[in-house]
Amino acid sequence: xxxxxxxxxxxxxxxxxxxxxxxxxxxxxxxxxxxxxxxxxxxxxxxxxxxxxxxxxxxxxxxxxxxxxxxxxxxxxxxxxxxxxxxxxxxxxxxxxxxxxxxxxxxxxxx
Amino acid sequence: xxxxxxxxxxxxxxxxxxxxxxxxxxxxxxxxxxxxxxxxxxxxxxxxxxxxxxxxxxxxxxxxxxxxxxxxxxxxxxxxxxxxxxxxxxxxxxxxxxxxxxxxxxxxxxxxxxxxxx
Numbered sequence: 001x002x003x004x005x006x007x008x009x010x011x012x013x014x015x016x017x018x019x020x021x022x023x024x025x026x027x028x029x030x031x032x033x034x035x036x037x038x039x040x041x042x043x044x045x046x047x048x049x050x051x052x053x054x055x056x057x058x059x060x061x062x063x064x065x066x067x068x069x070x071x072x073x074x075x076x077x078x079x080x081x082x083x084x085x086x087x088x089x090x091x092x093x094x095x096x097x098x099x100x101x102x103x104x105x106x107x108x109x110x111x
Numbered sequence: 112x113x114x115x116x117x118x119x120x121x122x123x124x125x126x127x128x129x130x131x132x133x134x135x136x137x138x139x140x141x142x143x144x145x146x147x148x149x150x151x152x153x154x155x156x157x158x159x160x161x162x163x164x165x166x167x168x169x170x171x172x173x174x175x176x177x178x179x180x181x182x183x184x185x186x187x188x189x190x191x192x193x194x195x196x197x198x199x200x201x202x203x204x205x206x207x208x209x210x211x212x213x214x215x216x217x218x219x220x221x222x223x224x225x226x227x228x229x
Contacts, residue, residue: 031215042202043156043219090154096215099146100204102156 002027006093006103013083013110020079021106023093028073034066037090037105046091049076083110113138113205117220124193125228131178132188132223134203140164142208145179146217147188151199159201162186164208193227200224 005024013019023032034046047055047068055068069077080087088110093103114137124130136145147159162170162179170177174191190197203220207213 033216037154042221043217045216048216092156094156096206099144099158099161100148100156100206100217101158105154105156107154 001097001099002029002095002101004093004095004101004103006106008106009104010107011109013108015084015110017083018079018081019083019108020077021091021093022077023075023103025074025095029095029097030073031096032070032076033094033096033100034068034076034078035092035094037092039089043092046078080108083108085110113140113143113207113218115203115205115218115220117201117203117223119223120221121224121226123226123228124190126193126195128193129189129191130193130225132190132201132203132225134186134188134220136184136186136203136205136218138184138205138207140207144206144208145177145186146204146206147175147177147186148202148204148219149197149199150202150222151196156202160188190225195227195229198225198227 003026032049035043037043045058046061047057049055049068049070051070051073067079091106094100116135143164145162149157149159160172176189178187200222202222204217206217
């Protein structure tokens with residue numbers, strides 16, 4: 001199965017700044033997904049990222065706050081913009097590979 | 112919209128014993144997949160087992176097996192011969208299959224924290 005390298009693994013950021021999270025896959029995949037996991041909670045889908053098209057965002061998530069890039073079939077980024085403490089979460093990328101494969105997650109703390 | 116319910120926020124089991132984690136879901140879809148994922152403290156999400164809805168036979172992966180009751184929309188996970196390394200949060204997830212709107216998107220339950228005691 002495919003392997004995802006996600007970075008950074010963690011970061012502490014000042015409110016009002018932005019952080020870009022990267023996911024690199026070792027094979028070509030059509031669909032990638034970005035999830036948020038708030039402390040002690042389940043995973044919530046932020047958006048679906050297909051190569052060559054705009055990401056599709058779930059209810060409650062907007063492109064201005066969480067811009068996503070998908071320049072090719074092996075790479076995607078998620079930016080958390082204008083951060084506030086409420087954005088403190090774990091962010092995970094994943095792909096559909098007959099069962100989801102997940103990146104190792106980025107633990108973001110906004111202070 | 113699909114919903115996934117895990118009614119047991121926390122469970123514990125003695126090492127070498129068997130434990131069953133519950134999951135129910137609600138959907139009007141016929142083509143879907145069900146999964147159990149494990150998330151240890153390292154936070155890496157690890158696929159434990161998957162079940163295609165069209166398969167009547169329950170999936171099994173070594174010490175992990177499921178009891179898939181399609182009519183009842185129930186999908187429980189049984190862990191046999193529990194090991195200390197099984198300590199983790201376990202998530203049940205539903206994914207619509209096929210193509211079209213919402214295909215490939217997963218809905219996760221709230222998770223069950225399992226502690227294996229020595």
